Amino acid sequence: METNSTAKHNGTAQNSTAHKTSEHYAIISADCHAGLPTEHYRPYLDSKYHPALDDFLAERKAMLAARAEAGMSHDEYEEEWTSQEGYSGGWDAATRDKELDNDGVVGEIMFPDSDSISGTTCPPFGAGIGATGELDGDLAFAGATAHNRWLAELCADSPLRRAGVALVPMVFDVERAVKMVEESHEMGLRGGIAIPTMWVNYEPYHHPKYDIVWERCAALDMPVHVHSGPAPRHEYLDNMGIYVSEVILWAYRPLRFMLWGGVFERHPDLKFVVTESGAYWVPDMLWQMHNQYESMGGSAKISKQLGAAVPRNPVEYFDRNCFLGASTTKRNELARRYAIGIDNIMWGNDFPHPEGTWPHTAEYLRKSFGDIPIDETAQMLGGVAAEVYNFDLEALAPTVERIGPTPTDLGQDELQNQAKWETAKRLGRYWETGVDPAEAFGVF
Amino acid sequence: METNSTAKHNGTAQNSTAHKTSEHYAIISADCHAGLPTEHYRPYLDSKYHPALDDFLAERKAMLAARAEAGMSHDEYEEEWTSQEGYSGGWDAATRDKELDNDGVVGEIMFPDSDSISGTTCPPFGAGIGATGELDGDLAFAGATAHNRWLAELCADSPLRRAGVALVPMVFDVERAVKMVEESHEMGLRGGIAIPTMWVNYEPYHHPKYDIVWERCAALDMPVHVHSGPAPRHEYLDNMGIYVSEVILWAYRPLRFMLWGGVFERHPDLKFVVTESGAYWVPDMLWQMHNQYESMGGSAKISKQLGAAVPRNPVEYFDRNCFLGASTTKRNELARRYAIGIDNIMWGNDFPHPEGTWPHTAEYLRKSFGDIPIDETAQMLGGVAAEVYNFDLEALAPTVERIGPTPTDLGQDELQNQAKWETAKRLGRYWETGVDPAEAFGVF
Numbered sequence: 001m002e003t004n005s006t007a008k009h010n011g012t013a014q015n016s017t018a019h020k021t022s023e024h025y026a027i028i029s030a031d032c033h034a035g036l037p038t039e040h041y042r043p044y045l046d047s048k049y050h051p052a053l054d055d056f057l058a059e060r061k062a063m064l065a066a067r068a069e070a071g072m073s074h075d076e077y078e079e080e081w082t083s084q085e086g087y088s089g090g091w092d093a094a095t096r097d098k099e100l101d102n103d104g105v106v107g108e109i110m111f112p113d114s115d116s117i118s119g120t121t122c123p124p125f126g127a128g129i130g131a132t133g134e135l136d137g138d139l140a141f142a143g144a145t146a147h148n149r150w151l152a153e154l155c156a157d158s159p160l161r162r163a164g165v166a167l168v169p170m171v172f173d174v175e176r177a178v179k180m181v182e183e184s185h186e187m188g189l190r191g192g193i194a195i196p197t198m199w200v201n202y203e204p205y206h207h208p209k210y211d212i213v214w215e216r217c218a219a220l221d222m223p224v225h226v227h228s229g230p231a232p233r234h235e236y237l238d239n240m241g242i243y244v245s246e247v248i249l250w251a252y253r254p255l256r257f258m259l260w261g262g263v264f265e266r267h268p269d270l271k272f273v274v275t276e277s278g279a280y281w282v283p284d285m286l287w288q289m290h291n292q293y294e295s296m297g298g299s300a301k302i303s304k305q306l307g308a309a310v311p312r313n314p315v316e317y318f319d320r321n322c323f324l325g326a327s328t329t330k331r332n333e334l335a336r337r338y339a340i341g342i343d344n345i346m347w348g349n350d351f352p353h354p355e356g357t358w359p360h361t362a363e364y365l366r367k368s369f370g371d372i373p374i375d376e377t378a379q380m381l382g383g384v385a386a387e388v389y390n391f392d393l394e395a396l397a398p399t400v401e402r403i404g405p406t407p408t409d410l411g412q413d414e415l416q417n418q419a420k421w422e423t424a425k426r427l428g429r430y431w432e433t434g435v436d437p438a439e440a441f442g443v444f
Numbered sequence: 445m446e447t448n449s450t451a452k453h454n455g456t457a458q459n460s461t462a463h464k465t466s467e468h469y470a471i472i473s474a475d476c477h478a479g480l481p482t483e484h485y486r487p488y489l490d491s492k493y494h495p496a497l498d499d500f501l502a503e504r505k506a507m508l509a510a511r512a513e514a515g516m517s518h519d520e521y522e523e524e525w526t527s528q529e530g531y532s533g534g535w536d537a538a539t540r541d542k543e544l545d546n547d548g549v550v551g552e553i554m555f556p557d558s559d560s561i562s563g564t565t566c567p568p569f570g571a572g573i574g575a576t577g578e579l580d581g582d583l584a585f586a587g588a589t590a591h592n593r594w595l596a597e598l599c600a601d602s603p604l605r606r607a608g609v610a611l612v613p614m615v616f617d618v619e620r621a622v623k624m625v626e627e628s629h630e631m632g633l634r635g636g637i638a639i640p641t642m643w644v645n646y647e648p649y650h651h652p653k654y655d656i657v658w659e660r661c662a663a664l665d666m667p668v669h670v671h672s673g674p675a676p677r678h679e680y681l682d683n684m685g686i687y688v689s690e691v692i693l694w695a696y697r698p699l700r701f702m703l704w705g706g707v708f709e710r711h712p713d714l715k716f717v718v719t720e721s722g723a724y725w726v727p728d729m730l731w732q733m734h735n736q737y738e739s740m741g742g743s744a745k746i747s748k749q750l751g752a753a754v755p756r757n758p759v760e761y762f763d764r765n766c767f768l769g770a771s772t773t774k775r776n777e778l779a780r781r782y783a784i785g786i787d788n789i790m791w792g793n794d795f796p797h798p799e800g801t802w803p804h805t806a807e808y809l810r811k812s813f814g815d816i817p818i819d820e821t822a823q824m825l826g827g828v829a830a831e832v833y834n835f836d837l838e839a840l841a842p843t844v845e846r847i848g849p850t851p852t853d854l855g856q857d858e859l860q861n862q863a864k865w866e867t868a869k870r871l872g873r874y875w876e877t878g879v880d881p882a883e884a885f886g887v888f
Binding site: 071206207236240246249253256261281284285288292331332 | 515648650651679680681683684685686688689690693697700701703704705724725728729731732733736737752753754758775776874880
């Protein structure tokens, strides 16, 4: 554990199979989206829910109209984006393969809601990324089931490259959720499961009621995901600035509950992934948890049982059990990678969303990874994801040869890049290495 | 504005009167606590609420017993802490002066709840730091009124050194709040007002209903505060690790609402202070807001009216209107001071709370400010607070001479310290200076 943790924050890329198998990078996007236009989910939806689907489509239509009315849509932008040739890759297998090949992406983890602009491709009853404890439980399960069935077909079309994430609205019914986890696994959805990002009025995720779900996911090696999107919008009063500024805080909020709540102590093999929520916030969160756990400091007054549920420093669980589907990693995140943990960061192109790098991934990779050492690049672009989601890199090697970019394509000068990051690597997690942040003008 | 902002993130200490008036630092603690043991508020409470006070004291007693039962207290620790000689300085004027003199603190901003361990000194009906939209509105105003009356007396005993913060539970009644702001100002509570940190089910703080409160506070130069403490505890299921790890997120949450919601555009003279919530999170928040505002990037899809309420970059409002009662500034916060804004950071000893630096402030200052340039030290230790709260540094000069530490006492070597931070200062806010974070291994 300790060595593992140490290894990580020293940035040792422990699994670099990714590039050892090839001169080319095996890029796996840990954040892709696939979903049908909502009405097309009908054949995958149990017929008793068809009338409810009609109602949902009508409400949805009215809601989107109202949003446009309120100036909360961006019609020209939407028009332009959705008229792209590759747009239908959100649900069409052939187009999807073509677009991902062009982007140099050999493998992908698939979340719902292929269209994040108009919201016209959400699974029935809002069971997709936007799912929260506010939904109707039975409908949420029905909509999730429809999406999972369709997604399993899409994955079957190219099982080596596609890892689908099943939707499991567990807050409403844990027994039903366990069954769904098992069915999803049988259907070949090896991407794992996505649970509601916000439990709202249901039990928070460190509650023992969820242990049977964690147990099944750990046993079947199904990673559990929360994905950014949901937020308490009613508080924003239609102010979108507050929404974009606060939304990811709601996505990674469950981490604190699960890390302190002992979930990873009770389930040592559980993999938990926070997707499309960046990674820049990780060092500060870990620094804070480390201090609060190690030093009784300001916490002593609160309680002797501060760490009652966690016999280990929460940072150790983070290193072992938690991963970041960081999507389009920013420069200030890559600069903090030794503190975050290189073996916890997974890049993603967010295909086919406009906030992603598709269809300009090659250009993006040159700009953001040009000065990063090869082993580390290989880990973040695909190595970590290959481990988390069990991709068969041997079998994918030919595709990697064909579409994967090389270090040269990324403009990487290995010797220069190794030298450039020496200091940052030595500093690692300053609160553990004992280096005064001031020495690096604040590396965190 | 722009120049001001630029000046700030370049770390230019604009007001260094603090040390110019003296070789000694004029230290003003932006986070101190003063409050009576709850039952002693009775004479300050309108008599019609006396029966309610009896009920509150009984409930409180039962609640604390239950908390102890659940292992959520720390008796030996509490025993030891509360038996200190200076402990009664939480409400006793003479002891308070003695303790602050020994700590080298010449001025203080006073919040309620002098005892943060046992909770036995909270204002009646929970109207203190813990106040949220969950309280009974009428009782909250009654309890706040009692505390404000007592606090005004304590301030009158030493008006030059004490700036009391009035409690104003505005979410329940804005008209009553405006009246309370005016009365508090008349009573000499120049510290400004503290509003509930969490509005819970009331309107969020960018709602126009609060404009009449902001208008009065701006007109009377009464800074508005939120102080850390409240959090959605019911979600933690008695897990204190989650609480200590998440609590400050709830304290600075209103900032995002007010910055994006146009509060500071509508009230250019309003001063808003987030107290005892650190400062390390500021650069990431500003970087994110800056990008979201300047580049339409991933936000374009959401709305044309993203910044509808804010004709300026939210960062400009932060620089001009927002301040951090950062309390016991950590090394990784001081290392980020050029990105945070040296003219927005106010240090505090959190007297008489155990998580503060009292009674070891001298030692703390040597350790954390030893390598900081003099002008910047003067700003963060007192210069900024002197401006925000209008302290009369001329009149305080003799006291400063008597109790204030000198740069030598802090072990500061000015030439060496200036040189040490040259790079960090040049980098400032990397997203504005255009320096690649990688160049400094991530200075943010």
